[in-house]
Amino acid sequence: MKAIILKKYGLPKVLEVGEVDKPAPKDREVLVKIHAASINDWDWGLVRGKPFVIRLFFGLRKPRVRILGADIAGTIEAVGSKVTSFKPGDEIYCDLSECGSGGFAEYVCIPEKIPALKPSGMSFNDAAALPHAGLLALQGLVEMGKVKSGQRILINGAGGGVGTLGIQILKSYNLKTTGVDSAEKLDLMKSLGYDEVMDYKKLDFTGTGEKYDLILDTKTNRSAVKYIRCLERNGTYITVGAWMNRLLDIFLTGPLISLFTGKKLKVLFHQPNKGLEQLSKLAEKGQIQPVVDGPYEFEKIPELLQYFGEGRHKGKIVVEVGDSE
Ligand SMILES: NC(=O)c1ccc[n+]([C@@H]2O[C@H](COP(=O)([O-])OP(=O)(O)OC[C@H]3O[C@@H](n4cnc5c(N)ncnc54)[C@H](OP(=O)(O)O)[C@@H]3O)[C@@H](O)[C@H]2O)c1
Structure with missing residues (x-):
């Protein structure tokens, strides 16, 4: 073969x-x-x-x-x-x-x-x-992130595999969504349903003063402190991908920060194929494409x-x- x-x-x-x-x-x-x-x-x-x-x-x-x-x-x-x-x-x-x-x-x-x-x-x-990207999005947003209607959500790396499927998984919730990626992908992201889009090369989402209830990050490249600053009270930041030092920073400082602020910083460890049937149901309903x-x-x-x-x-x-x- x-x-x-x-x-x-x-x-x-x-x-x-x-x-x-x-x-x-x-x-x-x-x-x-x-x-x-x-x-x-x-x-x-x-x-x-x-x-x-x-x-x-x-x-x-x-x-x-x-x-x-x-x-x-x-x-x-x-x-x-x-x-x-x-x-x-x-x-x-x-x-x-x-x-x-x-x-x-x-x-x-x-x-x-x-x-x-x-x-x-x-x-x-x-x-x-x-499977791979869809389940990273499902496990991050729904299982670990426990997304709820009424929340403000940001996906960083929104024009890639995880972000383009993630926004569709969120369709059944009533949310305000922001997607961050490079300029060439912003039109695609808008067409998929992101309410707001941001070019990461021009704007640092951790420095705009805006706050989110849930952040899913496929490209973690800043310190834990910066992510904490743009979370609402009780907000959650989840990283699915980053350089090792950034992952360690989130993994090690997350529990301590949570103790003092009530905000959560989490690292998602992908569980391949876990939730594939759920993904199939969303696809069969026509919710994700x-x-x-x-x-x-x-x-x-x-x-x-x-x-x-x-x-x-x-x-x-x-x-x-x-x-x-
Ligand atoms: N946690 C786990 O167990 C696990 C398992 C498997 C994979 N992963 C990780 O999950 C991620 C997979 O995401 P994916 O499939 O969506 O990848 P992808 O298709 O490569 O999408 C990532 C997107 O992020 C954009 N991007 C690059 N640098 C950025 C920055 N600094 N800020 C914002 N956006 C940026 C890229 O656009 P440009 O390149 O055009 O800028 C691209 O559109 C990877 O990081 C991978 O390592 C994690």
Whole structure:
């Protein structure tokens, strides 16, 4: 089968388009024919082996993961002898980051507990754009952030995967929403429903004097003290992504600050695939529809990863892997 192969860490040009053996499912695994995959920060980190902590888990000098790709949508082609939840022909989607990647290939074998049925009526391309970013948004805003109608909410990095899905997850609440991202993405963000948009290159949202009940940040790059200042009383700040020193700052000072101010600073640790059924329900109701950058051809994955790393994408980059017939 064709696959994008990672042999050493480096910029995405180190990736090779090649052939590897088609896998066979073990007793409790399903074999998925992949139709579409999307690109995440997870892949960008793994290809470069950065930040360094990635190498502690995935190989210090050489990557142990041969094939990247976390988000996929596809059809189950075969099941292992002890599989009870799926059958050949089922259309599924999921995030492979909890079982070691492998989405940038024609087939993958995964434990049966990982996938969920693809939202009915949704294309494979759209479904592949949902799991990783959609669940970061759902877990951040709803589960950890406990969003409520009447609140004022800000999403930082609002034009990326998490922010474009996050605003749609919030549709059923009556909120005042602010999205922060670069100038090229502001029109898209307005069209998705953000009440206010801000260009982070021109304005620092922590310095405007405005206060929010809930902040979801995909690009934490300031000190905990700055975030505290722009939270309402009892407000919550949640980071899903940042440089390690910033994450540590929030993680370590958060509980102390909370003790004295009643405001909360939290770090979200992504739980892959947790809440996928809930995401499916939102998709089936037509409440969420990913913003797809693409679809692109499979062979373009190395250059698309570079495009992702440079932050030029809007929403989710989707790649068509194989036909869905
Ligand atoms: N917590 C966890 O367990 C976990 C797990 C997986 C991933 N993550 C993290 O979750 C985040 C994924 O977000 P995503 O999928 O939405 O990424 P994304 O698609 O890359 O979107 C991020 C957006 O932020 C914008 N941006 C860059 N610098 C910014 C700044 N200083 N201020 C405001 N916006 C800025 C980018 O635009 P420009 O580049 O055009 O400026 C881009 O539109 C990543 O940080 C990733 O590391 C966390």
